[in-house]
Amino acid sequence: SFHEIETAMIERNQRCVPIIKGEKVVGVITRTDLIRTLHDDVFKTARTRTLQRDEAETGGPHRNVAGLLRSRLPHRLMTVLEEAGRLADRCEMALFVVGGCVRDLLMGIQNLDLDVVVEGDGIAFARKLGDLLRARVKVHERFGTAIVLLPDGFKLDVATARTEYYEYPTALPTVEQSSVKKDLYRRDFTINALAVRLNGKGFGEVLDFYGGQRDLNDKVIRVLHGLSFVEDPTRVFRAIRFETRFGFHLGKDTTALIAGAVKMKLFHRLSGHRLLEELKLLFSEREPRQSIKRMAELGLLRFIHPKLSWSDRLERILNAVDEAVDWYRLLYLDRKIDVWLVYLMGLLEVLPEHAVKDTLKRFPFSEQQAMRLKMARVGSHNAIRRLGSKRPITPAEIYRLLSGLSDETLLILMAKNKGDTVKRHVSAFLTTYQQVKPILSGTDLKAMGLKPGPKFKQILEQLLDARMNGAVVTESDERDLVLKLTEGKTSD
Numbered sequence: 040s041f042h043e044i045e046t047a048m049i050e051r052n053q054r055c056v057p058i059i060k061g062e063k064v065v066g067v068i069t070r071t072d073l074i075r076t077l078h079d080d081v082f083k084t085a086r087t088r089t090l091q092r093d094e095a096e097t098g099g100p101h102r103n104v105a106g107l108l109r110s111r112l113p114h115r116l117m118t119v120l121e122e123a124g125r126l127a128d129r130c131e132m133a134l135f136v137v138g139g140c141v142r143d144l145l146m147g148i149q150n151l152d153l154d155v156v157v158e159g160d161g162i163a164f165a166r167k168l169g170d171l172l173r174a175r176v177k178v179h180e181r182f183g184t185a186i187v188l189l190p191d192g193f194k195l196d197v198a199t200a201r202t203e204y205y206e207y208p209t210a211l212p213t214v215e216q217s218s219v220k221k222d223l224y225r226r227d228f229t230i231n232a233l234a235v236r237l238n239g240k241g242f243g244e245v246l247d248f249y250g251g252q253r254d255l256n257d258k259v260i261r262v263l264h265g266l267s268f269v270e271d272p273t274r275v276f277r278a279i280r281f282e283t284r285f286g287f288h289l290g291k292d293t294t295a296l297i298a299g300a301v302k303m304k305l306f307h308r309l310s311g312h313r314l315l316e317e318l319k320l321l322f323s324e325r326e327p328r329q330s331i332k333r334m335a336e337l338g339l340l341r342f343i344h345p346k347l348s349w350s351d352r353l354e355r356i357l358n359a360v361d362e363a364v365d366w367y368r369l370l371y372l373d374r375k376i377d378v379w380l381v382y383l384m385g386l387l388e389v390l391p392e393h394a395v396k397d398t399l400k401r402f403p404f405s406e407q408q409a410m411r412l413k414m415a416r417v418g419s420h421n422a423i424r425r426l427g428s429k430r431p432i433t434p435a436e437i438y439r440l441l442s443g444l445s446d447e448t449l450l451i452l453m454a455k456n457k458g459d460t461v462k463r464h465v466s467a468f469l470t471t472y473q474q475v476k477p478i479l480s481g482t483d484l485k486a487m488g489l490k491p492g493p494k495f496k497q498i499l500e501q502l503l504d505a506r507m508n509g510a511v512v513t514e515s516d517e518r519d520l521v522l523k524l525t526e527g528k529t530s531d
């Protein structure tokens with residue numbers, strides 16, 4: 040049966056199955072054939088199944104969410120959707136809002152990233168809509184998509200309903216124009232495969248072919264078919280992201296398919312770039328520690344590095360990273376840092392140095408990110424030794440040790456040092472020393488007769504040190520110090 044072939048393809052990682060008559064190969068079934076056939080099966084049964092099973096739980100397949108849209112979306116965006124719907128009517132195309140924003144709408148979460156799908160030429164539709172709304176339109180011919188950028192900052196992603204077939208796993212998809220039902224079938228999870236109609240028979244009608252509303256109610260993440268992770272292994276990380284974000288759990292079959300993908304080591308085929316993008320998204324959510332633990336349970340940490348695994352030490356470090364990041368967020372509500380990088384630093388902390396080097400090579404970090412990662416893991420040994428030692432240390436010395444480090448690196452320093460001493464010094468640096476400035480500026484020094492040059496710079500630094508250490512308080516203290524440093528010869 041097709042399902043046996045599907046299992047064989049997944050388990051043995053085969054791209055095609057030969058059909059043999061006697062000794063001769065007479066044909067071949069490819070993954071594309073298989074997905075097409077499974078599509079057809081699903082399309083025949085999906086609608087009736089959804090009708091029967093979900094009616095009671097989810098308000099039925101004819102649920103209308105026009106009111107919900109109106110109450111949730113800013114008035115301006117709602118008008119845009121209505122305008123777009125009327126335009127689609129005039130063009131005799133069907134138009135739907137799809138994906139994450141529908142999921143969030145039904146969950147009562149605000150999401151203004153609107154994705155719409157057109158049954159027809161999406162790019163032509165986007166251009167017309169752009170003219171109508173006096174909006175700029177950015178087109179991606181290759182994917183049949185466009186972004187309509189509205190003058191007031193809102194945007195609308197427009198796509199052509201399509202069926203995608205992957206020639207081989209992890210390849211970019213081959214795109215075909217199609218119906219919304221098929222478009223939804225190529226998506227990652229049932230909860231992301233919901234659509235809302237924007238024109239024709241009924242504005243606001245929910246299209247739920249694959250049980251998405253039921254899974255939202257049951258809090259389950261479920262793929263639509265068995266080859267979903269083979270087509271796109273990054274979906275495994277997306278699954279964990281949604282699980283953690285919404286407090287959902289993976290369906291039984293989906294968990295088994297992930298185990299299959301791990302066994303097949305599908306993630307080795309992902310480029311460093313794609314894997315890093317997923318990790319960034321995952322570690323930028325609210326509870327990265329939870330997601331990392333989940334990755335460990337599912338056997339995924341080894342795809343970051345074969346030597347990476349869950350341990351008490353890692354758990355301790357990640358707990359401490361949580362604490363440091365929360366503290367930082369509270370302190371600097373307005374300052375942005377790459378939280379994902381701090382969690383990655385936490386992971387690198389439990390790897391041997393050669394594995395850290397491998398990881399830096401495997402992923403395309405920017406020069407700055409790579410530098411920060413290196414500083415966190417190996418470059419800050421001396422600073423830590425000095426900060427943690429019992430010898431007395433002045434604020435100025437702490438300032439000199441830490442002032443070249445990024446905030447991300449400072450947070451991991453706080454997290455990875457068990458004792459209180461380092462934490463205290465780093466926190467004093469971030470909250471106090473960093474803000475200290477002498478009263479006298481370079482201009483004041485010039486007015487005192489000093490000429491810019493190495494000596495000039497040194498004096499400014501010494502002024503700063505003195506202020507940090509409390510050796511000067513008033514402006515006149517600072518002037519006295521300048522005179523002392525130049526031995527009264529300020530006109531040299």
Ligand code: CTP
Pocket residue numbers: 137138139140154225226227228231232271273274277
């Ligand atoms: N999608 C998919 N497979 C992927 C990535 C995306 O099927 N590997 C589909 C999903 O239907 C998803 C939609 O494309 O809803 C848009 O993707 P994206 O914007 O990345 O995700 P959202 O679901 O909007 O999630 P988020 O809230 O994190 O932005």
